[in-house]
Amino acid sequence: MSRPVIKVENLSKQYRLGGYGTGTLTDDLKKWWCKVRGKEDPFLVVGESNDRSKIGNSQYVWALRDIDFEVQQGEVVGLIGKNGAGKSTLLKVLSKVTGPTLGKAYLKGRVGSMLEVGTGFHLELSGRENIFLNGTILGMRKKEVAKKLDAIVEFAGVARYLETPVKRYSSGMTVRLAFAVAAHLEPEILLVDEVLAVGDAEFQKKCIGKMGEVSDEGRTILFVSHNLGSMRRLCNRGVLLENGGMSYVGNIDTALEKYLSGGGSENGQANNNRIKFERKDQLAQLTEIAIVDAGGEAKSNYYYGDDIFVLIKYLITEDTRNIAIRFSLARNGELLFLTQDVDRHENLLGKKDAGEYSTRIKLPGYLKSGLYTLSVYIIEVGKIREEKIDILQFSLDDSNTDTTNKSYAPDKPGLIKPGLIWEYIDFPVHAI
Amino acid sequence: MKDQYWDTILSNKQPFFQLKLGEVWQSRDLLWLFTKRDIAQLYKQTILGPLWFFIQPLLATIVFTIVFGGMAGMPTDGIPPMLFYLSGQIFWMFFAETLNKSSTTFRDNQAIFGKVYFARLIVPLSIVINSAIKFGIQFFLFLIFYFFFQFVMGAEIHPKAPLLLLPVLLLMTGALGMGVGLIITSMTTKYRDLTFLVTFGVQLLMFLTPSVIVPVSEFYKKYPAIAPYVVGLNPLTAIIETFKYGFLGEGAFTWPYFITSIIMTIIIFLTGVLFFNKTEKNFMDVI
Numbered sequence: 001m002s003r004p005v006i007k008v009e010n011l012s013k014q015y016r017l018g019g020y021g022t023g024t025l026t027d028d029l030k031k032w033w034c035k036v037r038g039k040e041d042p043f044l045v046v047g048e049s050n051d052r053s054k055i056g057n058s059q060y061v062w063a064l065r066d067i068d069f070e071v072q073q074g075e076v077v078g079l080i081g082k083n084g085a086g087k088s089t090l091l092k093v094l095s096k097v098t099g100p101t102l103g104k105a106y107l108k109g110r111v112g113s114m115l116e117v118g119t120g121f122h123l124e125l126s127g128r129e130n131i132f133l134n135g136t137i138l139g140m141r142k143k144e145v146a147k148k149l150d151a152i153v154e155f156a157g158v159a160r161y162l163e164t165p166v167k168r169y170s171s172g173m174t175v176r177l178a179f180a181v182a183a184h185l186e187p188e189i190l191l192v193d194e195v196l197a198v199g200d201a202e203f204q205k206k207c208i209g210k211m212g213e214v215s216d217e218g219r220t221i222l223f224v225s226h227n228l229g230s231m232r233r234l235c236n237r238g239v240l241l242e243n244g245g246m247s248y249v250g251n252i253d254t255a256l257e258k259y260l261s262g263g264g265s266e267n268g269q270a271n272n273n274r275i276k277f278e279r280k281d282q283l284a285q286l287t288e289i290a291i292v293d294a295g296g297e298a299k300s301n302y303y304y305g306d307d308i309f310v311l312i313k314y315l316i317t318e319d320t321r322n323i324a325i326r327f328s329l330a331r332n333g334e335l336l337f338l339t340q341d342v343d344r345h346e347n348l349l350g351k352k353d354a355g356e357y358s359t360r361i362k363l364p365g366y367l368k369s370g371l372y373t374l375s376v377y378i379i380e381v382g383k384i385r386e387e388k389i390d391i392l393q394f395s396l397d398d399s400n401t402d403t404t405n406k407s408y409a410p411d412k413p414g415l416i417k418p419g420l421i422w423e424y425i426d427f428p429v430h431a432i
Numbered sequence: 433m434k435d436q437y438w439d440t441i442l443s444n445k446q447p448f449f450q451l452k453l454g455e456v457w458q459s460r461d462l463l464w465l466f467t468k469r470d471i472a473q474l475y476k477q478t479i480l481g482p483l484w485f486f487i488q489p490l491l492a493t494i495v496f497t498i499v500f501g502g503m504a505g506m507p508t509d510g511i512p513p514m515l516f517y518l519s520g521q522i523f524w525m526f527f528a529e530t531l532n533k534s535s536t537t538f539r540d541n542q543a544i545f546g547k548v549y550f551a552r553l554i555v556p557l558s559i560v561i562n563s564a565i566k567f568g569i570q571f572f573l574f575l576i577f578y579f580f581f582q583f584v585m586g587a588e589i590h591p592k593a594p595l596l597l598l599p600v601l602l603l604m605t606g607a608l609g610m611g612v613g614l615i616i617t618s619m620t621t622k623y624r625d626l627t628f629l630v631t632f633g634v635q636l637l638m639f640l641t642p643s644v645i646v647p648v649s650e651f652y653k654k655y656p657a658i659a660p661y662v663v664g665l666n667p668l669t670a671i672i673e674t675f676k677y678g679f680l681g682e683g684a685f686t687w688p689y690f691i692t693s694i695i696m697t698i699i700i701f702l703t704g705v706l707f708f709n710k711t712e713k714n715f716m717d718v719i
Contacts, residue, residue: 099442119548122473
């Protein structure tokens with residue numbers, strides 16, 4: 001039976017930009033004066049939406065504005081949004097680190113938060129002492145930690161170093177230990193902020209597995225990550241935040257799709273899967289990017305067997321020798337590969353004459369079904385001149401594949417479907 | 433959904449009077465671990481370890497004995513000067529250390545407070561306990577001198593019944609130091625101007641606390657006009673005087689005076705806790 005464990009109602013959080021000084025003192029006095037007279041805080045009216053890239057008129061911004069959603073027990077909810085969209089602020093408010101400016105949030109059950117790995121770790125203390133300290137800071141009782149000590153040590157894989165001060169640990173070991181402690185918390189609600197970005201691949205896998213287990217036990221997770229792949233695997237629902245406001249709540253796939261397609265509208269004019277850019281007075285600039293089929297038509301849905309091309313047009317205004325064009329492709333948020341126009345033509349070394357260029361790159365046939373996103377860059381001697389991250393996306397569908405009489409599983413693990421040929425060199429003749 | 437259904441409700445409004453002692457009780461394990469951490473941190477990689485706690489009050493006492501007792505010839509109510517200054521010193525150090533450390537609670541802990549929520553009061557409480565442990569070690573030093581003067585030097589010392597108030601005195605000193613510290617840390621998160629005053633102010637306060645250096649009787653003789661206010665309004669003086677009266681037999685102790693001091697201590701402590709709890713909620717945004 002599902003029951004709500006988190007309810008957020010019109011939650012808003014206002015921040016003041018800039019430093020503190022005499023200017024803020026006058027504002028504080030005004031606020032105080034309004035409060036004394038029983039009037040509404042005047043600065044709650046002036047706040048602007050939190051778009052970090054634009055200069056606003058007001059010193060006050062809304063890091064969160066009218067956030068409204070409900071989470072049922074056992075759900076894993078992903079918070080999605082660009083940097084500065086308000087994901088971490090939301091987690092901070094829910095974990096009581098800072099209070100909301102307006103609105104309310106209701107929580108049912110014990111809340112554990114992991115906003116940072118290793119909060120309160122003390123370098124002078126040994127691994128064992130830190131397990132206890134960190135566990136208690138995160139809300140466990142000492143007895144509980146003692147009960148789980150063995151499991152934590154095993155999960156972290158630091159048995160040999162248990163009595164050594166943490167300052168002698170490698171950074172990876174510290175992180176493993178810290179995550180191990182947090183992973184063994186048993187709160188009814190777990191708030192996790194971008195912690196999977198640490199540790200080696202094997203450990204990351206372990207962490208994701210652990211989080212899956214946690215949700216299977218009926219506990220609720222609210223989760224921020226930029227690893228969209230793990231997000232898609234773990235979450236059932238998504239909350240999409242944009243400049244502090246909430247733009248979508250619901251199914252995780254839809255949320256991710258909206259998030260990924262949101263990148264395009266910001267940068268230029270998107271038409272199907274073709275974007276044209278206005279010309280600027282720059283040495284090198286992108287003029288058009290598209291994802292097209294063999295006939296040159298820009299589409300966003302493809303099937304197995306279709307030829308898919310990336311089309312990049314750019315303009316060089318003076319002769320130059322240092323410009324390279326690069327693009328990368330990610331599948332379900334996980335980077336698949338990265339390629340440059342100079343990779344195959346090293347003798348060119350980026351030498352380009354002034355004029356317009358148009359390139360067409362055929363994507364390899366080993367792509368698996370999924371949601372693909374394209375990022376395009378102009379590189380000048382190793383540094384990025386222009387970047388269009390997650391600018392276009394397309395989906396690849398395998399539903400047209402004839403699976404009759406084939407042991408074909410559409411979603412085998414792994415990132416690619418290489419279509420390898422198994423050649424038997426030697427085999428017993430009467431095998432069957 | 434009814435409000436009772438939920439365990440936690442977060443909003444910008446909260447009751448004015450909120451001590452959150454239940455929360456503190458629930459995280460008592462953390463209090464113990466923080467205390468242990470701070471002690472361990474002090475001793476790690478030192479050779480003399482806790483012996484350092486002896487050296488500080490001892491040096492101060494010797495300096496006071498030479499400067500005030502010897503050179504300035506200040507009377508000490510007939511108590512051996514060493515004992516007089518030492519008893520003032522150990523209480524003063526307990527108070528001053530608690531105050532100084534808890535007055536930077538928010539600033540020193542912003543990294544951890546910004547990432548995880550637990551009963552914030554645990555931090556200043558662990559500071560008090562740590563200072564109290566230090567006091568315990570220094571009190572042991574005091575006892576050594578006490579018995580030395582009494583039995584070896586044959587000084588005339590007549591302990592009195594209020595000696596048994598020692599635990600109360602300790603509690604009061606801790607509460608007082610923490611209370612003032614909490615008020616300061618709450619007032620300095622946004623505008624830090626006041627922090628410049630703290631270190632200097634605490635030093636100055638020592639001279640405004642008769643009994644640490646100057647006996648109360650002497651203070652009355654020298655400054656009859658202000659003495660009643662300075663002595664009466666400073667709860668710390670009453671604490672030290674009670675200690676001296678109990679252990680050394682000389683001191684300005686009366687029950688009404690002592691009880692006034694208790695009431696003032698409680699008021700200061702509660703004010704500190706209320707300020708602290710009010711500030712705690714949003715301090716991360718302004719510190």
